[in-house]
Amino acid sequence: MRQEVEYVQGFWNPYVAGIALGLVLLLTFYLMGAGLGASGAVARTAAVVAHGVAPQAVEHNGYFSEFYKAGAKNPLTNWIVFEVIGVFLGGIVAVLTARRFRPGVGKGPHASTGLRLSLALGGGVLAGIGTRFALGCTSGQALSGGATLAVGSWVFMMAVFGAAFGAAYFVRREWS
Amino acid sequence: MTGPLYMQGVFGFQASLLVAVAIGFLFGFVLERAGFGDSRVLTSIFYFRDMRVLRVMFSAMVTCAVGIVVLKWAGLFDYTMMLDYSLLQTYLWPQLVGGILFGLGFVIGGYCPGTAVVGVASGKLDSVVFLGGMTVGIWVFAAGFPLWGSFYKSSALGRISLPQIFGLPMEVVTAAVVVMALAAFWLAGLGEKWAPYDK
Numbered sequence: 001m002r003q004e005v006e007y008v009q010g011f012w013n014p015y016v017a018g019i020a021l022g023l024v025l026l027l028t029f030y031l032m033g034a035g036l037g038a039s040g041a042v043a044r045t046a047a048v049v050a051h052g053v054a055p056q057a058v059e060h061n062g063y064f065s066e067f068y069k070a071g072a073k074n075p076l077t078n079w080i081v082f083e084v085i086g087v088f089l090g091g092i093v094a095v096l097t098a099r100r101f102r103p104g105v106g107k108g109p110h111a112s113t114g115l116r117l118s119l120a121l122g123g124g125v126l127a128g129i130g131t132r133f134a135l136g137c138t139s140g141q142a143l144s145g146g147a148t149l150a151v152g153s154w155v156f157m158m159a160v161f162g163a164a165f166g167a168a169y170f171v172r173r174e175w176s
Numbered sequence: 177m178t179g180p181l182y183m184q185g186v187f188g189f190q191a192s193l194l195v196a197v198a199i200g201f202l203f204g205f206v207l208e209r210a211g212f213g214d215s216r217v218l219t220s221i222f223y224f225r226d227m228r229v230l231r232v233m234f235s236a237m238v239t240c241a242v243g244i245v246v247l248k249w250a251g252l253f254d255y256t257m258m259l260d261y262s263l264l265q266t267y268l269w270p271q272l273v274g275g276i277l278f279g280l281g282f283v284i285g286g287y288c289p290g291t292a293v294v295g296v297a298s299g300k301l302d303s304v305v306f307l308g309g310m311t312v313g314i315w316v317f318a319a320g321f322p323l324w325g326s327f328y329k330s331s332a333l334g335r336i337s338l339p340q341i342f343g344l345p346m347e348v349v350t351a352a353v354v355v356m357a358l359a360a361f362w363l364a365g366l367g368e369k370w371a372p373y374d375k
Contacts, residue, residue, distance in 0.1 A: 087204035
């Protein structure tokens with residue numbers, strides 16, 4: 001048997017967690033007609049921050065201008081932004097009730113913190129660009145689009161896992 | 177009542193924002209309990225150390241897909257309405273390229289956006305940095321929009337589903353996804369025994 005490391009203790013059985021997650025997703029479709037998401041909230045926040053610095057440039061930017069059409073609401077007055085606020089609150093309650101709040105950096109036991117944080121930044125940049133081309137992320141595209149059998153979501157899912165398994169070898173020191 | 181309730185006009189925009197916080201709360205809670213607030217758990221799948229991510233994702237997808245079939249049969253869900261008005265639209269090539277970039281970002285950065293938010297709630301500094309990187313990435317995308325804006329909108333196939341492509345009833349495709357998930361669960365166990373990075 002593989003030895004369980006400290007940080008994997010106390011989580012739900014993965015199939016139980018998966019069924020629970022699936023029921024939350026089903027409830028979302030029943031209530032809203034659309035699924036869960038996350039990256040849209042980051043994109044809207046990025047637009048609002050940029051707008052605070054350079055309002056003219058953002059309102060005329062080919063991508064950001066869709067958040068600033070005439071008569072449109074504040075980009076943050078949006079379903080996905082409120083949903084992600086809920087994700088944060090739900091995460092905090094789950095962490096505190098499980099007594100699992102441990103400040104730190106998640107990395108392989110032999111990786112340095114500097115390496116890990118640089119790659120977290122670089123990976124974040126790539127993921128951020130990727131979500132804009134794909135119009136979503138693991139929750140919005142892979143999970144929600146996958147469950148409703150949307151063609152592009154399945155293409156996205158295969159591309160994500162194909163690329164990640166393929167690239168894993170090259171960053172193995174980060175996680176070993 | 178027949179869903180989707182919001183699209184049927186059962187409640188309005190302001191109520192939908194309260195629904196959003198409540199749904200998000202459940203989503204975040206389950207993600208944390210699944211172990212997804214930690215980049216080590218999330219990336220273990222790519223090294224065949226712990227295939228938890230595959231098990232959770234696939235069982236969630238199957239639960240929801242089967243649930244939609246059941247609700248549709250029970251007359252509680254207007255599936256056609258979803259297909260016509262809210263199914264995610266397909267942009268074939270941008271989604272393939274976006275998926276590759278996102279997959280690289282996932283294994284290098286250690287998170288995806290939703291799990292990074294739970295990582296922040298768990299006190300993980302790497303998730304804060306990842307979200308900062310994502311913000312920069314979105315600025316890069318917006319700055320370069322004149323270069324790739326036409327590609328971004330290309331190969332638009334509209335709201336198209338796998339059942340429509342294969343010319344099969346959605347129930348049959350859903351059953352095929354269930355079989356695929358069971359096969360993936362079996363292969364996940366084999367992958368963990370293989371453990372190619374931990375010899």
